[in-house]
Each structure stands twice: as structure tokens, then as C-alpha cells.
Amino acid sequence: MTRQLHLNVNILNAGVFGGSWRFPGTDATASYTVEHYTEIARKAEAAKLDAVFLADGPVLDPNIRHRSGNNLEPTTVLARIAAQTERIGLIGTLSSSYNDPADLARRVADLDHLAGGRVGWNVVTTAGPVAARNFGREGEPDHALRYRRAAEFVEQVVATWAARDSFGSPQGRPVVVQAGGSSDGRRLASRVGEVIFSADQDLDHARAFREEIRRGAAEFGRSPEEVVVLPGLSTVVGSTEAEAKQRRELLDEVLPDAYARARLAGQLGFSLDGLDDDEPIPAELLVEPDAAGGSQTFYRVVKDYIDKENPTLRRLLKHLSGGGGHRIVVGTPEQIADDVERWFLAGAADGFNVMPDVLPSGFDHFVEQVVPELQRRGLFRREYAGTTLRDHLGLGLPSVPQGVWERAPLAVAR
Template sequence: MSEPARELHLNVNILNAGVFGGSWRVPENDPLSAYAWDHYVDIAKKAELARLDAIFLADGPGLEPDLAYRPGNGFEPSVLLARIAAETDRIGLIGTFSSSYNDADELAARLAGIDALSGGRLGWNVVTTAGAAAAANFGRPVEPAHAARYARASDVTARVISVWAGQDGVPRVPASPQGRPVLVQAGASKDGTRLAGEHAEAVFTAAQTIDEALALRRAIDEQAAAFGRRPEHVVILPGLSTVVGSTEAEARERRRLLADLVPEPYALRRLGGQLGIDLSAVDLDEAVPRGAFPVPEQAAGSQTFYRLVLGIIERDRPTYRQLLRTLGGGAGHRIVVGTPEQIADDIERWFRAGAADGFNVMPDALPSGFDHFAEQVVPELQRRGLFRTEYAGDTLRDHLGLPVREPLRGSPPVLSATW
């Protein structure tokens, strides 16, 4: 019997007004849309019509000092996902919830409730939270060390899984058609890859090249196998920022506009914050010195983002200004600019190379950038036989081709009281 054909997976990451730092300033969109619930619901409905696997919400448990330059996330994810669940029928619902600053038992009950009420459509993006702003929000003078954050993430995730199962075999949360929410993870450091291998069923990556993506996939597969898991039950979904134009020239002009709309103080502060380095005094037209940065393992912020930036510096030798424009304001995921056919070519190339099972699509500006993707790129992928035209099931696990997971039985692990 022949193996079933691989199926491309697509999520849309609803990053408030869009992935670019100045996306809220794009003329065709409402600059305050990130603070209106119907903005998110409308995009979710369009994603469902396009038969995408899921919507994806980012979040951080702290108020960052960037509101002078761009909108933040307007809603806590579980509140917004509950509203979207009531307004949709089939689209998956992935939310980001910090393992660093949430109580495991409370989080388990909250996520299980949304999963049950949505008919088994929830996914939990397990993140460790870096940054001084979040630490201060929880009364900590400094952020916990990288290794400590990931050790806690492993423990919290294990406890959440056990609470979903029910202590001593007694269910404490509602049953779900998919068994339990899908576990998603983002992070490509050594600690992040280990966490992915231990628990993740979908991994949100930031790979910039096919070779880099294939190497990360091998590392995750090895970790999954080391934990006694089947690597084929882990879906790899790199982030992909898209800028779509009816012609290549139109797309490149839109990309130029988006770069011009990013406030430079915002982009510089965001980059410095993600690297854990004060960049306030740099000359923007000076070449970025590779040797001036510590090795990633010593970085205070996100090691995944840190490695991504170092890769761009080593490949392109940019000035600080060029680096900021390449990153689109600090987001750091790969940006593809072109016609619907060119963007479909890129997606197909990565998919057929095995570098990705699909993508977490991050449109340039919302909602217009997603309209371009859903109305032009998705039909092109469907014409090529790469993407579904109808849903084959009702749950997020159905969409991602993942097996129903019966929650593990037994007592939840006891978390350290010293965190």
C-alpha cells in the first residue's frame, strides 16, 4: 500500500495590525483595528473560508513600552479565542500562553474549557517568556535565566497534560473530541529543541534558509525519538511574512512602503530588547560588527531570534539601518515578496524539500495583507494540488493530520515552589 500524500498546512498569525512595525499606518487599514474584536473574528472567518488549518495568536504577559510607536495585542488570547470559537465552526484556534508566568492547574482548566466548547479546535503554543517588562509585571527584579525558563516549561507542560487527564485517573476538565489540545512550541535553542522533542506536536520556527530548516528538523526529530515519540507526529511550521502584489514591481513597492512606515526608534529598541543589548547610541549607517555581540548561549533574550539575526549579519554584512529594514521592524521571520505565483513557488519549494510541513503565515498588514494571501495565494496552491479545498475533519488534530491523544493517566508532577 502506498504512503498517503503529504498535505500542506497553513495557519494565519493575527499579529494585531500586521507583522511589520509600521503596519498600522498602511492607508487601507484601520489604525485602531487591533483593539476591536471583530478585526480578529473577521480574519478568522476568512481563514475558515480559505480552509486554513488554524488562526494563531501571539501574546506576552507584560506591557511593552512600544505603544508610542505601534498598537499592542488588544485582548488576552483565551478571551478572544472563546469569542472566535463562537463565531466559527471548523478553523483551528492556537493561542500563546506563557509557561513562565501562568499557574499550571488554572491554565489547564482554562484551555480545556475552550477546547471542549470549540469542539476540539484548540492548540496551546507553549512559550517561555523573556524580557524585563514581563518579569517586572510579576514582581521580579530580573528575568529568569534561559535554562531555568525551559526547565519550568517542561515541568508546567507535563503538569498541564496530567491535569487534563485527571489526577489518579479522575477527570477534572471537560472531555474534548481531540483528546486534548494540540501542543505547539516555538524556539530553536538547544533547550527549545529539547522541549519540542519532549512535548510539541507542532513547532513554530524562524528558519531563514532551507538548509537551516532541514538541520533544525533533524534536531527536533532526534529529540522526539529520544523521548520515545514518533517524529512524524511533529509538524514543522516556519513563520513566513508575505508581501503580495499583482506584479513583482507592485510587491516590491509595497515592501518599500512598509519599510518606510516603521518608526526607527521602535525598530531599534525592539531589536535591542530582543538581543538583550542597548543599541540606543549606535550610528544607523555603521556596519553591524559581528564580533561585538556575545555568543547566543550568553544572550539574555530569545536565543532563537539572536541566532537568526547573527545569521543575517554574517550573510549580508548590513548596516544597522539595512538590518532593521531586513527584519521589518524586528519580527525576524523570513519575508517573501512577490506575485501570488512567486509566493506559491517559494512555499512549494520548501514543502517539497521537506524543510516545512506548512507555514505560520504572517501577513504584512491586516486585514488587507491576509486578503491578498487568502484570495490569491491560497487558490494558486489549491490549483497545484498542494492545499485542501475542503476540510476532511472537524478538529485541529484532524486538520494537522495528528492522532487523537488520550491524556496520560497518573498524578500531576509537583512543581518547584522556588520559581
């Protein structure tokens, strides 16, 4: 069977770029309406994408003063999308750190039943002191403890789904999605993840990551073909290369500096107050990734770039564009298709979690120009072959994971 490219769209409020909500012609408050999500989902389904993806965090981020954010609970939005679509997959982010496994299992499985077997659960271990304070804690649990809880949490949720004898799903049970960049995350991904998101910038590193996850899956008795690896990909599309570059430059211009600085400070784990735009990040403040708090995945991406380029703060902020560290590709539809094809054929990705620069305009450019080019090359489907998310992803129903982590009551991680 010919290997098939997979594509999701991440509906990240006004777009992945930090200044997307300020981009000309964009409705800065559209992401606070359900129509924003349903309209994009219908376009994604018409283009035969695998799924729509909703990120989330159980917190009102203080950066809301500098950019619009997600404030609609994912399963609520996905239920509305499910009612207005027929085939597109529905992936929602729900925290293992701040939910109850029995309650989450019911909510997600009920949605999967109602949607006709199209749902995936993106497991996250919520990082950051802001979220912790939102739940009455003085600080976030350490990284290893968050992943120990996540592992047992996933095991309980999947076991609950497997034991469910009413309101079943055509795909058996929801797909488990996970982002596994840290050491703990990669282990969890290999054990329970069916779709793995990543944040790689380099093709060789991405290929090694995919091979490691697949090798780890085999060591746990799973088939490597049961794992689909989808790096994040931010796209800036122009009808010409010059037009695409001009669009990227405008996005950099409208990026709120205060937001970009605050976002980077959160990723690095220390304040940037007093650091001039023309100064590099002090090397002595950077710890090794496995010792970092917060999201080790994005910390690793940022640190790798600092180590290689030693950029000034201004250059670093422009490189990231307030988007958090996902790879950005700027160019014509053909150039973006070239990049996607190169990574896919090299074994660095099974597809991509696409993060358009601006929503909805950037996604319109992607589905109207890039997707047809990928179809013309025989890389992407023209029609759905099935009706469920597992059908789209080419995934069967794996065995229920057991003994995922060292046994420990969930109460230990609370």
C-alpha cells in the first residue's frame, strides 16, 4: 500500500503568528464565535484533510492583553463542528493535569459516539505557574511527576473506553494524540500515542525523532505502523515568492513586542527585563532541556536555535514570530509543496499539523493552492476512503495499554 500524507489544521484563534489578529482584513475577535471554527472545519473537510485540531489550556493567559486567545472549551466547539460536518476528524486538547480521568473518558467517548467515530484526544501535561494558580496551587508539579500522572491517566481513560458497552463508536474508541518532545514525553508517546505532534525545525532531527518513537513503540510490543508523526508546520503562502516574503514581513511588523517578549520569557523560564533588543540571550541563564520546567519541547527548540546562531533578542523574536517555535515555511504553493514532499519522502514526517499564519485567510490560501498541488503530485487524497478518524489515519485499534509507568496513585500527582 502506498504511504499517504496526513494533514490536520490547527485552528489557533486568529492564526499561529503572534500578530495575526492585527493583520489587515482580519477580524480580531472572530475566534470568540463558533462560526469561526465551523467555517474553517467545513473548508478542511472539502479539502479532504484528516482532522481539525484545537489547542487549549485551562487558564486565561495574561498575554490576552496583547493578542486574542482560545477561550472556548474544545469538546463544546467540536460538538458543534460535528453537527455541521460528516467526515473530518475532530481532535481536542484536554489536560491530564487538571481533569478527572473518569469524567474526561465519558465526555470524549460521548462526543466520539455522536460524531460517528471521528474524535481524537490530545493528551497534554499542562505546564506553567499561571494554570497552577488557576487551580489553587502555588506552583506547577515538576516535569516527571506531570508525566507520571499523564501515563496512568491515559491508561485509565483508554481502559474505560475499552470497557464501554453502550453508546459505542464506529472506530472502536477515540484516537490518542500526544506531543512527545522531552525524554518523558517520548517515552509516553512510544507507549500510548497513536498520533504524535512534534516541533522539529531540522529534517535530520525530525527523521531521528520519528525513528526513535517508532523504535520505542516496537520495544513496547506495538507495531511502528500504529504511530503517525505529524510535526507542526506554519505556512505563509504567496502567489509569488516576493509576495510571500512581503506577507511574512508584515506579520513581523504587526507582532506586539510585549507579547513576543512575554512568550519567549515563558518558554525560557526567566525574565527578559533589561535585555536590549541588540543583545544575545545570556548563555549562562540557559539550562539543559531535561532540567527545564514548563514545556521542554519548545524550550529545546528555542535553545537549539540560540546555541547554533547566537542571535540577538531582536533576531530571535523575529525568527519565532510569536508563534512559539514551530517551523515556518514561506513561499509559493509549489515551494511549500516541495518542502512538504521533501520531509515526507525523507521519512521525517507522516504528514503535518498545519498552522496557518492568519485565520481564515492563510488557511484559504493553503486549501485552495497548496492542497491541489499536493494532490497533483499524488501525495494527498482527493476523496476520503472511510468515515472515521482511524480510517483517515490508516490506524487499527491497538490493545489497551497496561503498566504504562511505575504504578502510583493519581493522588500523588495532585
